[in-house]
Amino acid sequence: MDLSKKTLIDLYTTMLAIRRFEERVAQEVYAGNVPGFVHSYIGEEAIAAGVCLNLDRQDRIVSHHRGHGHCIAKGADMKKMMAEIYGKKTGYCKGKGGSMHIADFSIGMLGADGIVGAGLPIATGAALAAKLEGKGKIAAVFFGDGACQEGEFHETLNLASIWKLPLLFVCENNHYGVNTSAKYSLGAGEITRMPEAYHIATRSIDGNDVETVYQAAAEAVAQLRKGDGPYFLECKTYRWHKHFLSEGLEDLRPKEELEAWKRKCPISVFESRLIREKILTEGKAKRINARIMEMVEDAHDFALSSPYPLPEDALQDVYSA
Amino acid sequence: MREITYEQAATEAIQEEFRRNPRTVHMSTDLAADLQQEFGPDRIRVTPIAENSFVGASIGLAGAGFRTVSNLRMATFGFVAMDQMMNHAAKITYMFGGQAKFPVLYRMTVGAGFSGAAEHSISPYSMFMNVPGLKIILPTTPYDVKGLLKTALRDNNPVISFEHFLLGGMKGEVPEQEYLIPFGKACIRRKGSDVTIVALAKMVYSALDAAEELAARGISAEVIDPRTLVPFDREAVIKSVKKTGRLVVVDEACQTCGAAAEIIAMVTSDKGAFRKLKAAPARVCGLDIPIPFSPPLEKFAIPDAEKIVKATRGVMR
Numbered sequence: 001m002d003l004s005k006k007t008l009i010d011l012y013t014t015m016l017a018i019r020r021f022e023e024r025v026a027q028e029v030y031a032g033n034v035p036g037f038v039h040s041y042i043g044e045e046a047i048a049a050g051v052c053l054n055l056d057r058q059d060r061i062v063s064h065h066r067g068h069g070h071c072i073a074k075g076a077d078m079k080k081m082m083a084e085i086y087g088k089k090t091g092y093c094k095g096k097g098g099s100m101h102i103a104d105f106s107i108g109m110l111g112a113d114g115i116v117g118a119g120l121p122i123a124t125g126a127a128l129a130a131k132l133e134g135k136g137k138i139a140a141v142f143f144g145d146g147a148c149q150e151g152e153f154h155e156t157l158n159l160a161s162i163w164k165l166p167l168l169f170v171c172e173n174n175h176y177g178v179n180t181s182a183k184y185s186l187g188a189g190e191i192t193r194m195p196e197a198y199h200i201a202t203r204s205i206d207g208n209d210v211e212t213v214y215q216a217a218a219e220a221v222a223q224l225r226k227g228d229g230p231y232f233l234e235c236k237t238y239r240w241h242k243h244f245l246s247e248g249l250e251d252l253r254p255k256e257e258l259e260a261w262k263r264k265c266p267i268s269v270f271e272s273r274l275i276r277e278k279i280l281t282e283g284k285a286k287r288i289n290a291r292i293m294e295m296v297e298d299a300h301d302f303a304l305s306s307p308y309p310l311p312e313d314a315l316q317d318v319y320s321a
Numbered sequence: 322m323r324e325i326t327y328e329q330a331a332t333e334a335i336q337e338e339f340r341r342n343p344r345t346v347h348m349s350t351d352l353a354a355d356l357q358q359e360f361g362p363d364r365i366r367v368t369p370i371a372e373n374s375f376v377g378a379s380i381g382l383a384g385a386g387f388r389t390v391s392n393l394r395m396a397t398f399g400f401v402a403m404d405q406m407m408n409h410a411a412k413i414t415y416m417f418g419g420q421a422k423f424p425v426l427y428r429m430t431v432g433a434g435f436s437g438a439a440e441h442s443i444s445p446y447s448m449f450m451n452v453p454g455l456k457i458i459l460p461t462t463p464y465d466v467k468g469l470l471k472t473a474l475r476d477n478n479p480v481i482s483f484e485h486f487l488l489g490g491m492k493g494e495v496p497e498q499e500y501l502i503p504f505g506k507a508c509i510r511r512k513g514s515d516v517t518i519v520a521l522a523k524m525v526y527s528a529l530d531a532a533e534e535l536a537a538r539g540i541s542a543e544v545i546d547p548r549t550l551v552p553f554d555r556e557a558v559i560k561s562v563k564k565t566g567r568l569v570v571v572d573e574a575c576q577t578c579g580a581a582a583e584i585i586a587m588v589t590s591d592k593g594a595f596r597k598l599k600a601a602p603a604r605v606c607g608l609d610i611p612i613p614f615s616p617p618l619e620k621f622a623i624p625d626a627e628k629i630v631k632a633t634r635g636v637m638r
Contacts, residue, residue, distance in 0.1 A: 060385060093418030103417040110384045111417055115408050121377020122409065128346070128378060129385030132363060139381075152404070155374035162369065317419035318453050320477040 001218075003211060007053070008279050011210045013288055014049040015267050018069040020292045021078060024300055025068070025085060025099075029245040035087055038099045041069035043208075043240035046266035047172050048073035050213025051140060051233075054221045060108040060126040062119040062141045065100045066172075066239070067112030070142050074109045076102070078299035088306040095309045096317065116177075117150030119143060120169075124159050127167035131227075138224040140168040146177035148194060149185050157232075161198040164229035168220055169195065171234045172207060178243040179252040195232035207235025208266045237266075322494040330463035330495050331428075331484070332356065334470035335390055337499065339364065345474075346382055348375045349392035372402035376427065380410050383423040388474060396429040396445050396483065410479040411454035422477040426470070432485040432523055432573055433623050439611035442619075444522065444574035446483050450550055450583065456480045456504060457550040461525045463493035465548060468502030476504070485523040485573075505552035509561070513543035516567040516633055519558055519584055520544060524571040524624060531629035540637055550580055555587055559594045567636045568602035573623050576606035600636040605629050 003011075022042045028034050041048070044066070052073035055061065063070040071081055076092070084091025085099045092102050103111030110126055113119040123141030130137035147153050148171065160167045171191055175182050188194050195202045201223065205216050213235055220231040238261035242251045274280035325333070332355055339345045339360055347356055347365045357365035368375040372393060379389040393399040399406065406427065414423055433442035449455050456478050460466035466484065473480040510525055511532050520528035525546045532542040543561050547554055562568050568588055570581035581604045588594045588602065605624045613619050 062381070091418070093416060093420070096418050097416045101416045103413075103420055105384065105417075105421045110381065110421075111413060113409065115404060118377065118404055118409060121374045121405060122381040122384070124374060125378035125381020125383070125387075125389075126385050127381070129382050129387055132346070132387070152373050152377065155369070155371035156377075158369055158371060159374045159378065163366075317415045319456070320414050320419065320422040 001215065003214065005279050007214070008211070008274060010053055011049050011214060012267070012270060012274060012280065013292070014053065014073050015045040015210060015270070016289060017292050017295070018045045018048060018072050019267055020289070020296045021072060021081070021299070022068060024296045026241065026245055030247070034085055036098045037244045038085065039066040039244045040239065040241040041066050043261065043266070044172055044174060044237045045069055046210035046213050047170065047207045047235045047237060048142070050210045051168070051170050051217045053214060054217045055140060056137070057107055058135070058137050060110050060130065060137070060139045062110050062123040062126060062139070063112040064116070064119055064143055064147070065112060065114045066144070067102060067142070068099070070112070071102050071104065071109055074104070075107045076104045076109060078295055079302040080104075082299040082303035083306050086303040086306070087308065088303055089309040089313070090302070090306040094313065094317070117143060117147035117152040120147065120152050120156035123167055124156055124165055127160065127165035128163065130166050136225045138166040138168060138221060140170055142170045142172060144177070145171065145173040145175060145182040145186065145191060148191050149177070154194070157195055157198040157200060160230040161200055164227070166224040166227065167230045168217070168224055169200070169230060169232040171232065173234055173236050174239045176253060179250065191234050192232070200230050200232045201228070202232040202234070204234040204236065207237035208261070208264045208269070210266055210270055322496060324492045325463055325495050326489065327463045327466050327484070327491045327493070328489045330467040331470055333495070334467045334474065338471055338474035342388060344386060345388045345390075347390045347392070348379065350394065351392075353392070372398055373405050376402035376405040377409065379425045380405060380413070380423060383425050384421055388424045390426045390428065390474070393427055393429045395441055395486070396431045396443055397440055399427065399429045406455075407452050411452045414478065415454055423479055424477050425479045426473045426482065427479070428482045428484060430486040430489070431483045432487060433607070433612040433619055434487055436614055436616060436619060437486070437612070438614040442612035444483070444572070444607070446550055447574060447578060447580045447583065449481055450580060454479065455551060458482050458504065459522050459548065459550060460484060461488065461522060461546055461548070463491065463495050465502060465508070467495055468500055469504070469548065472501045472504060475501075483522065487523055502548070504549045505554050507545050507547045507554035507557035509543060509557070510546050511542065511544040513541040513565065515541045515565055516543070516569060516636060517558065517561040517565045518542050518544045518569045518571060518629065518633065520546060520571040521580060522573060524573055527624060527626045528571050528629055530626035531633065534626065534630050535633055538634075540633065542633060553587070558584065559588060559591050562588050562594045563597045566597050566599035568598070569605060569629065569633050569636055570602065571605045571624055571629055573607050575609045576604055577609050579606055581606050600638070603632045603636050605632045
């Protein structure tokens with residue numbers, strides 16, 4: 001199918017919003033202004049954008065440690081995200097979670113889990129809830145090639161398969177777990193062989209081509225809404241930064257590999273195409289970029305001007321009333 | 322009053338609460354036939370033998386507004402789902418800043434005394450007490466298991482119900498009319514004035530047997546069943562110790578870093594109770610060994626009435 005101009009511009013805008021947000025966060029991390037660990041989504045933006053733009057607000061997603069992109073694409077508030085990343089009281093989790101644990105239950109973003117693979121079982125629950133509610137809602141879970149090495153991955157494939165859950169598996173295969181190549185870690189070779197073994201509809205796509213991701217996700221989501229059981233989408237991509245942003249962490253991946261993937265930048269390649277096909281003008285691209293830069297700066301100002309939680313706020317929220 | 326078994330009482334609690342609230346799901350590796358007959362296979366689900374998957378699913382269901390019961394059968398099988406219980410169920414209410422509630426109930430049997438050997442016998446509740454965010458209940462009678470599970474199914478937090486394996490078939494009085502038992506309210510199973518015996522899980526019965534024998538020797542023991550470990554009824558224990566001046570804590574779990582140590586620390590760090598102590602408190606716990614298989618070995622490893630009597634006479638000297 002041909003995508004509408006609006007959809008194409010939305011995809012472009014969402015990817016750019018993620019990119020600019022992540023660039024700003026990285027700048028502050030390397031300036032030493034952000035506590036803790038931050039895992040950058042730069043390079044993988046097409047996946048969050050292409051998948052989430054197919055979801056309704058009532059559809060639920062589960063994310064992972066590299067989760068900022070999923071939040072933005074699902075419609076989270078950049079201000080509350082940035083404030084959380086800074087550990088401020090006004091953040092999504094009142095400063096109790098940080099970069100790795102942003103959640104917004106009001107938009108169906110059931111949170112980012114920092115334990116590799118652990119979001120998968122949780123997502124089966126969200127998908128079962130959708131199935132029991134019977135309103136055609138679905139759940140989507142994002143995870144990487146690293147999670148495919150965990151036992152929970154196989155348990156989840158099995159459970160989703162036998163219960164025919166409306167669960168979209170979105171594997172962001174960026175080919176490395178920190179510095180360990182998936183070529184070494186995955187005995188199955190191709191990731192798709194594993195969901196196929198559980199009789200799950202499976203496709204492997206170029207995760208850097210946002211239009212491909214959007215179209216594949218649209219097809220998957222349509223099947224899921226019909227109740228045909230789970231769907232597995234492997235999206236091949238690459239992260240531009242180290243595992244997490246840190247001067248001290250080594251990046252042992254081949255430099256030429258990173259350079260080759262950078263040439264496949266999901267945003268600049270798509271932008272050139274949209275301009276070439278006259279869907280976007282350079283002027284409009286600049287205006288979109290300026291608007292996003294302003295949003296990111298507003299979010300950053302909000303975070304900086306927000307108060308830290310009081311030390312004794314640490315005692316709140318251990319239990320729900 | 323009618324008498325039913327512990328397990329029947331537990332099933333009744335789930336039935337009553339599932340009738341009240343249709344947004345409830347039960348998961349277990351075994352078919353819960355009575356429940357499935359009434360509520361159907363959508364809500365009463367048989368799971369694959371993959372504990373992390375359905376314990377995790379319960380969290381996702383809760384995040385989407387459902388209440389769940391996951392019956393893990395034995396605490397040792399629960400260990401397979403430690404990632405989901407410890408890293409997620411316990412923490413996400415807090416980690417996400419209280420945005421959402423996670424009402425999940427995990428049921429597991431604990432204890433020894435049935436030659437199950439080490440991989441089927443353990444009482445690991447203190448490990449879970451060390452991870453904030455979980456509530457922990459230890460129902461010891463058919464009456465209690467019904468009332469506490471009903472409360473658990475209305476609580477908005479993860480609750481773990483540790484139920485002694487040998488209590489399942491035990492019969493006791495359970496009224497027909499509805500009742501709930503609040504968390505954090507201990508039950509004094511026997512009144513006494515010379516020594517306070519706090520007993521956990523099935524040890525309540527051994528402590529009651531011991532109290533009977535102690536009475537014959539002229540020692541009046543008060544037996545307290547805390548019923549829930551998190552929250553813990555500190556006041557009830559301290560009040561009793563202030564009266565008796567002596568404390569013995571009995572637990573089938575291994576002694577090291579166990580609940581008994583925590584209960585004693587709770588009492589001795591209370592200045593009022595400490596001043597009233599006439600003797601150093603004593604622990605009667607399981608030995609720090611894996612539970613052995615052979616009956617004489619197993620009997621040696623866990624407390625019984627005789628060991629409780631001996632320790633209590635020790636604090637009376």
